[in-house]
Amino acid sequence: MNKTISLREAVRLILLNRHPxxxxxxxxxxxHLYQLYQDKSYDGLPIGKIQTAEPDGRILSDILSDMLYQxxxxxxxxxxxxxxxxxxxxTAQQQVCDLTPYxxxxxxxxxxxxxxxxxxxHVLHVTQAKLSAARKLHEQYLRTRFPDLTTVLPLLPRGFxxxxxxxxxxxxxxxxxxxxxxxxLHGSGGVRVTSLGETFLDxxxxxxxxxxxxxxxxxxxxxxxxxxxxxxxxxDREGTGIDKARTGYMLEEVCGLSHxxxxxxKDTVQRGGSRKLVSSNPYKNVFSEVWCISINN
Numbered sequence: 001m002n003k004t005i006s007l008r009e010a011v012r013l014i015l016l017n018r019h020p021x022x023x024x025x026x027x028x029x030x031x032h033l034y035q036l037y038q039d040k041s042y043d044g045l046p047i048g049k050i051q052t053a054e055p056d057g058r059i060l061s062d063i064l065s066d067m068l069y070q071x072x073x074x075x076x077x078x079x080x081x082x083x084x085x086x087x088x089x090x091t092a093q094q095q096v097c098d099l100t101p102y103x104x105x106x107x108x109x110x111x112x113x114x115x116x117x118x119x120x121x122h123v124l125h126v127t128q129a130k131l132s133a134a135r136k137l138h139e140q141y142l143r144t145r146f147p148d149l150t151t152v153l154p155l156l157p158r159g160f161x162x163x164x165x166x167x168x169x170x171x172x173x174x175x176x177x178x179x180x181x182x183x184x185l186h187g188s189g190g191v192r193v194t195s196l197g198e199t200f201l202d203x204x205x206x207x208x209x210x211x212x213x214x215x216x217x218x219x220x221x222x223x224x225x226x227x228x229x230x231x232x233x234x235x236d237r238e239g240t241g242i243d244k245a246r247t248g249y250m251l252e253e254v255c256g257l258s259h260x261x262x263x264x265x266k267d268t269v270q271r272g273g274s275r276k277l278v279s280s281n282p283y284k285n286v287f288s289e290v291w292c293i294s295i296n297n
Contacts, residue, residue: 003045007033010042011063015084016088017071021190022087023076025098026139029067030060030154034146038210049142054151069174081162092167094189096126100157102137103128104182104192106174110199113191117211118217124169127194129179131159137181174209196227197234204246205279213278213297217254224255232261244276249291266290 015024015031033055041051055063069071073082076090081098083090093105093113104110107125111117129137135156142155149155162171182192194202203220207213224231228251235247235271244265251257269292274283276294284296 004048005045005113007036007041007047007050007059008066010036010047010055010176011067011127012070012072013042015067016086019084021084021098021250022090022096022242023081023098023190024073025081025100026064026079027155028098029064029082030055031142033279034149034155036179037119038146047162052196053148055144057154060154064297077160077166080158088189090189091190091191092124092169093133095166096124096171097184099160100131100177101126102134102157102181102241104194106194106204107202108211110194110202110254111210111219113193114196114199116199116223117215119215121213122169124166125174125176126171127176127179130175130177131157132181138170140255144245180274182268195234197230198238200227201247202237204250205243207278208280212282217250217297218252220255224251225257228257228259236261240266242275243292245269245293248297249277249288249293253290 001052013030014036019028019032036047037050037053037055040047054262068082069270076083076095077099081095093109097103097105100201103126105113105125106127108117108119108121109122109125112119112121128134138156139152142149144150160173162173165171182194184190184192200220201214203210203223207216210216211219215263228293231247231251235243239247248262248265251259269290273292275292276296277288278297281296284294286295287293288295
């Protein structure tokens with residue numbers, strides 16, 4: 001008699017032994033089922049009773065309910081993300097990054113991740129693609145993975161509006177029309193985050209989301225010297241003219257640091273106008289003559 005494996009058992013083994021993160025979102029769970037329907041086998045064993053190319057909604061719902069009933073999956077973000085029972089307890093950062101693959105920690109949350117702040121944030125800042133853009137990007141990936149895909153909706157990330165705290169933290173989502181996907185950090189359990197250089201750049205772009213300008217200045221004073229090459233390289237590559245003026249002022253006039261690239265930025269300084277160090281603060285008649293910005297902190 002040929003040995004087979006049930007669909008439920010195959011899903012159970014995938015969750016416990018193969019899924020790479022401590023949490024799983026609904027679209028990821030469904031993707032495992034679609035893959036099993038495509039392969040019609042698990043670990044060399046045929047899966048019994050699969051006769052269609054894709055699972056229908058009833059199958060997806062029944063298998064999920066069974067994994068919850070067995071205790072293989074436990075609630076994390078109810079109805080959206082689940083904890084896998086044999087893994088370390090997931091963090092809020094892992095849970096929110098699992099809601100959509102087109103998101104990453106940013107602002108004060110990125111500062112915390114990189115060890116730049118001694119504050120214990122009670123908020124989670126997540127920058128993400130708008131839902132329509134995220135679904136379009138993900139469908140492109142899915143069409144490559146499943147060339148004959150007919151029903152795509154169960155595999156797409158869903159919109160999420162937080163109604164309660166996640167592991168004691170308030171989620172603040174920053175949706176972007178133009179979004180550059182980030183890779184998960186190795187060994188992080190699925191976390192994505194702005195790079196160290198990007199984090200320093202964001203601190204000057206949006207200090208209000210990074211603990212306030214005074215905190216940002218303190219961090220630059222304490223940590224910019226050790227990370228100077230990374231900061232300068234990132235701002236030179238990704239920064240606008242005002243980004244370079246703000247960073248140049250902060251590094252040179254506040255922190256007393258120098259770098260040959262900073263000297264080059266001075267040649268691109270835009271004279272005149274009403275450019276400000278802190279974009280959200282009122283304009284002040286106090287200026288950096290070198291960087292041509294209002295010092296309005």
